[in-house]
Amino acid sequence: MIYNKNLKIAGRPLECIILILLMLCTSSANAQPTKEDSVAVKSIFSKSLDDQKGWENLRYLSKNIGARINGSPQLQRAIEWAKAELSHMQLEKVYLQPVMVPHWERGGKEYAAIHVKDSTLSLSVCALGGSVATNGYLKAKVVEIKSWEELKALSKKEVSGKYVFFNRAMDPTDAESFNAYLKAVDQRAIGAIEAAKKGAIGALIRSLTLSIHDYPHTGAMQYNDKVNKIPSAALSTNSADLLSSLLKSSPDLEIGLKMTCATFPDTVSYNVIGEISGSQYSDEIITVGAHIDSWDLSESASDNGSGVVQAIEAIRILSHMKTKPLRTIRAVIYTDEEQSATGGLTYAEEAKRLKERHIACIESDAGGFVPVGFRMSGDSAALASLKDMMGLFAPYNCSGIEHDPRGVDIAPMREQAKAIISLDCSDHRFFNIHHSALDTMDKLNKREINLGTGAMTSLVYLISKYGL
Amino acid sequence: MIYNKNLKIAGRPLECIILILLMLCTSSANAQPTKEDSVAVKSIFSKSLDDQKGWENLRYLSKNIGARINGSPQLQRAIEWAKAELSHMQLEKVYLQPVMVPHWERGGKEYAAIHVKDSTLSLSVCALGGSVATNGYLKAKVVEIKSWEELKALSKKEVSGKYVFFNRAMDPTDAESFNAYLKAVDQRAIGAIEAAKKGAIGALIRSLTLSIHDYPHTGAMQYNDKVNKIPSAALSTNSADLLSSLLKSSPDLEIGLKMTCATFPDTVSYNVIGEISGSQYSDEIITVGAHIDSWDLSESASDNGSGVVQAIEAIRILSHMKTKPLRTIRAVIYTDEEQSATGGLTYAEEAKRLKERHIACIESDAGGFVPVGFRMSGDSAALASLKDMMGLFAPYNCSGIEHDPRGVDIAPMREQAKAIISLDCSDHRFFNIHHSALDTMDKLNKREINLGTGAMTSLVYLISKYGL
Structure with a gap:
């Protein structure tokens, strides 16, 4: 449509009607390719x-x-x-x-590992954008959750002093990858806030990708001024699967994480x-x-x-x-x-x-x-x-x-x-x-x-x- | 549509009509998702x-x-x-x-080079599927053509004893790559036949790809029992561009080609x-x-x-x-x-x-x-x-x-x-x-x-x- 808001219709009624008719004709004709x-x-x-x-x-x-x-x-x-x-x-x-x-800024390359029994298994990890640093090597137990309901059901005592591991995967059966991303991105966005409310010392997020591989995927995260700011990192999907699998047999395993990122x-x-x-x-x-x-x-x-x-x-x-x-x-x-x-x-x-x-x-x-x-x-x-x-x-x-x-x-x-x-x-x-x-x-x-x-x-x- | 050609309509007229009506209803209803x-x-x-x-x-x-x-x-x-x-x-x-x-079978890795003045410049080349071998290192001058009309316009004398170099590129402005391929594949399919009709000793085909790179693309080619079977090879698009460019300044350059392919x-x-x-x-x-x-x-x-x-x-x-x-x-x-x-x-x-x-x-x-x-x-x-x-x-x-x-x-x-x-x-x-x-x-x-x-x-x- 050729359309101009500034056009003033003035003058005699007939001219006005003709002009309006012409505009309508032009509009509908031109809107068609x-x-x-x-x-x-x-x-x-x-x-x-x-x-x-x-x-x-x-x-x-x-x-x-x-x-x-x-x-x-x-x-x-x-x-x-x-x-x-x-x-x-x-x-x-x-x-x-x-x-x-x-x-x-991310600072140095991040390091994370699972400490289970006498073994140390390194993980593929990166800080989420905006995260605070860990202030040294931060070692703690882990609680894995796959839904907000699961987190809600946990008491502060059960979460306090631990990492919360958000491991809800993107849905591979969604024909649109972007939809699958939108349905999972809340974990990255507000995971650190919700985990901190329960007393967690850090948030670990399963990378938002449908690939199972060793590359962590970063992205924006949020803090809330009313809640403690805890470090938040993405694990590669392979690392997330490894951690999830080991937690089944060794629920008391510990994660160590070092991040030196900083906000200026x-x-x-x-x-x-x-x-x-x-x-x-x-x-x-x-x-x-x-x-x-x-x-x-x-x-x-x-x-x-x-x-x-x-x-x-x-x-x-x-x-x-x-x-x-x-x-x-x-x-x-x-x-x-x-x-x-x-x-x-x-x-x-x-x-x-x-x-x-x-x-x-x-x-x-x-x-x-x-x-x-x-x-x-x-x-x-x-x-x-x-x-x-x-x-x-x-x-x-x-x-x-x-x-x-x-x-x-x-x-x-x-x-x-x-x-x-x-x-x-x-x-x-x-x-x-x-x-x-x-x-x-x-x-x-x-x-x-x-x-x-x-x-x-x-x-x-x-x-x-x-x-x- | 539920439809079965073997279905026999027999019995009283009313049953027959009901059956036909039912079939029609089922057909049109089921054809819709x-x-x-x-x-x-x-x-x-x-x-x-x-x-x-x-x-x-x-x-x-x-x-x-x-x-x-x-x-x-x-x-x-x-x-x-x-x-x-x-x-x-x-x-x-x-x-x-x-x-x-x-x-x-392709035999050993093919080798091709441009011999121009005192230089030898190697080319990325592969035999087209079904081609005959070169019987040693086959060295000859080259005629570049970009259309069948150009080939038609050449006399036998101008082509005889030379390579015909088919250098009509796939059309990058065609929004469908497959169409661009279909418009160019005739060179690969019948290039050797048409070149041989003019007395050429070999056919060199610009690879059928829209990428400019060093990888030759093979594919099927045809011979005609009434025409001499000459070796036919694909040049990578980079090699085709190099050859075309050098032919402008040195039209008498020679190409050498060695292929040991064979049909069993x-x-x-x-x-x-x-x-x-x-x-x-x-x-x-x-x-x-x-x-x-x-x-x-x-x-x-x-x-x-x-x-x-x-x-x-x-x-x-x-x-x-x-x-x-x-x-x-x-x-x-x-x-x-x-x-x-x-x-x-x-x-x-x-x-x-x-x-x-x-x-x-x-x-x-x-x-x-x-x-x-x-x-x-x-x-x-x-x-x-x-x-x-x-x-x-x-x-x-x-x-x-x-x-x-x-x-x-x-x-x-x-x-x-x-x-x-x-x-x-x-x-x-x-x-x-x-x-x-x-x-x-x-x-x-x-x-x-x-x-x-x-x-x-x-x-x-x-x-x-x-x-x-």
Whole structure:
């Protein structure tokens, strides 16, 4: 739909009626994909599939810069690199938006072991992001729980002075890996709080992955100021299975854990923003983005190097089109998605303060695998228009529509934008590598990433043409 | 639809009419998915997603047996292993169906080099399957062509005594990698024939992959008895690019090639067949299959270890269901798909000779990546029923329907079966590894393979219940 809120209907009744009728006709005609749109989308997908730059950029970001955790020089280098990439495109505006972000460091490599009878069996372990350190080698007994009910049923005496071992596995029978993750992530998020309430001295979380392997998967965790802050670590699934199995025969075994992680004062970081001004409705903004920060255990090619290069290629392709987009397009490369989402929050606060009008905020943060469609939320008119557009994506097998967008960075724009939209990708490979040392570029596929670029770029193009 | 061709309508007119009416009601009601079907399909997908055996079998087939080319002891071992796997399930019948297959061997590792000025630059090369040897180190000039028209335009004199270098790349802008493959595979298939017609002494084919790397991709090629049989080899895409680039500045450079491959007399191999007899319509057969032979450059986990373990798990899951299937179900593990499709041809000939009634022949040979749906051909009633069933696959993101099934082994059943159906998978990763040393298990994902098993098993279950 071509739609402009600022249009004032004034004048004689007949003119008014004709204008309204014309608007209605235009709306319904334009909301349906035209042959011209189909040609434009095909051209965008062809350019994306033939793109070399995104894959080269992913290699640079992954191999030359590497892990990009808050507070690290690598994150700052990545931000400067992204700004330079956008600057080379001769967009109307390229700028940094300062964001205060939490700063946590892992310290030395963690060590954990099971002490059972006369044996010491080492475990694969890593601190969860934000955890406090152990203050030396912290040795204690363990209580394994597989549900919140089990924890609730235990007395303080039974838990006090022990580790609580949260060993509820992701459900392998859930056809959607992301759902299985969402059903299990509460353990990582609030395990330390709930364990501490019962007097535990530490929380051990089964890694959130459907793979059975030796790689611990980190991720964000929370503390509550009213509750003692206890160390919280992820065990690899193999280590979790070993511990669970040994606890059956030796319930009095002990775990030793050493972590030297620490939290420092908040530090300044930046969202990177590049903008093409719309030729007709420059006050209507469409964003296409991804987060550039990462965890520290790998080069983080999938989460979210893939999304960053897709967003950069999207605005590059749009900036090279013959005709300028009708609406303003912004690439937004967010900082600090992984720890406290201050990048997305700051962007939304600034948009509100400046009274900006956002039509759609689009994000890629689903791992960079085969794109299958989009996840959307918004007002009903916007969703209807988006559904009409999706027909154009069928030839590329990414016309699926789901609710509940999964982009953390776009979520704060839910009230301000007509729609927030996340690229939806096949998720079976994602949770094998997510937040672990396995998130490296060899797990990704250039064509899958390029198809995602094509899908995002095409959607921005269509929304820029028709509005929502 | 519950449908049985053998049903005789006899008796008084009223009974006859009621029977016909009942049949019609049952047909239309059953063609639509019921809640019960949805529960059954969910249960099958859950079992498939939780399955460990298929992945273990894939490891055994890939790592303990390895490459399974016609005439190799590994192919025979794989066939015996598959028979043993089916025999453990206590099916009604498990048997081998003898098939005479071509027997070609690669011989020693091939060697190729560019001789330009005083330099010798080695190339990554492999013989195409079925090629003759070079009879020593065969050195000659090269003519590069990118279209059949270019070859046609050359005189015999311009080609005679030279290599023809077929360097038409797969089209990266085609959103479907398989289409890009189909548009380029003619070079590999008939390149040697067309080059020999012009007097060439050898054919060099750019590997059929969208990756730019150092791995040559083999595959089947043809000769024509009326034309001189010349050696035919695949160059890696990197080597093809190097050669093409050097030919621009040094058109008189020479290529040397040594291949010691040889063809031996046809040998006996076997299709492996396991059968569950239908409880009501035992004369109506549904097959679920995959080919067990492979090329020789890798363990061939994707092409087609993945399909073999999916077909075996499909019949395992069906054999464990509480109620016996109404129709007969056969797992068919075909031999010799890669070279001359004699496995599928023999199966079809035997089915015809025995006057068997095949309802559907289903195959998995699309690489074992994320399943997206099925490709089908058949009569219009069968296709309509299959389309109705597809709604049940939407929760697993594999409800897509395309025409032109891609299973080579089921193609000979096109006239005899009501429908032939191939599992359709995301194909972007497939052609990176297809027929090359890269086709190893680390490229595959257990959940993606298990989802494919779920899709095939569910489809067999539904066709067994309703017919087509």
